[in-house]
Amino acid sequence: MNVSDSLIKMHAELAAKAFADHVATVMLDQGMYRSWRCQKPGSWMHGFDITTTPGNLIVTGDVGDLVLTRTNDMIAWARGSIRDPHYFSSKVVRDIPTEEWSYAKSLEWINEEIADVEREEAEARADPDYDELDNREPCPRCGKSILADSTTGKLLQHDLVVGCPSKCSGSGEVVGRKFKLLELRDELETGGLNGEMSEHEFGMALYESSINDGCDWPDLKVYNSNFLWCREAIKWLLANMPEPYKPSPPSAARMRGRFGRTRRLKGRNRLSVVAF
DSSP: OOOOHHHHHHHHHHHHTTTTTTTEEEEEEEEEEEEEEEOOOOOOOTTTEEEEEEEEEEEEEEOOOOOOOOOHHHHHHHHHTOOOHHHHHHBBBBTTOOEEEHHHHHHHHHHHHHHHHHHHHHHHHTTTTGGGGOOEEEOOOOOOOOOTTTTTTTBBOOHHHHHHOOOOTTTTTSSSSHHHHHHHHHHHHHHHHSSSSHHHHHHHHHHHHTTTTTTTOOOOOEEEEHHHHHHHHHHHHSSSSOOOOOOOOHHHHHHHHEEEEEEEOOSSTTTTEOOO
C-alpha cells in the first residue's frame, strides 16, 4: 500500500473509533437548507456540524473545517462522489488547501525510481549480448561517453578507459540516474538545515540533481489531515442520518415560516410570499 492510501486508511480507522458513540441531531430541516450536529452526547470531542445549502456542503467543528461546492442537492452528490477522494477534493473551495508536501511520499518516489532503474539494469544484463563497456554515461564536463563503476557510481579515469578527447578529469564525480537518486535519498534522510528537510529544500535538491530533466515534476503531495477528517465526518453522516434523506423544494408552509405570510392572488393556485 502506498503512502497516500495508507494515510486515507489510517484516518478512516481513527474516525471509526472517534465517532463510535456519536449521534446525529437535526438542527435545521427546510428543504435543501439542512443542518446536523454530530457528537457524542455530553462531549464536543471530535464533534462536528454539517450544513447544506443549494450548491454548498459545509463541515465545521472539532474535526476541522471544509466547504465543498457543486450542485443544488449536495447530499445526493456526496453519496455518489465521496468514494473518490481525488474528485471529491477537487470540489473544495480554493481557499482551503487539501494537500501538503510529504516526506514519506518523497522517499517513496525515490525508492520507486531506484527500483525502476535496477529493474532495467537487470533486464539489460540478462541480454546475452550485454557488454559492461556499453553501459556508459555522458561525462558531466565534456559530454563524451565514459564508464562509471557499477557499485559506487564514481567515474573511472575515463580518459584512460575510453580515451576522452578532451582529457578532462572526471574522476570522483557521481553520474547516472541511479546514483543521483541515491545521493538525493541520502540528503532527504539526513535532513536539511534544521535536521528535517523542507519542501523547498527538497525541491531545490531535486532540481539541482537534474534527475527530472525533461520529465513531469513528480507528485509529492498527500491529502492533509483536515481534508481527510472532514471527509470521514461526511461519510459518517451519510451512513447515520436520523431519517432517509428525501430532498424536496420548500413547500408553501415552509416558505411562510421562513419569509412571512402568504397571500393568494387572483387566478388559480397563485401564491405570493410577503416578507415581514
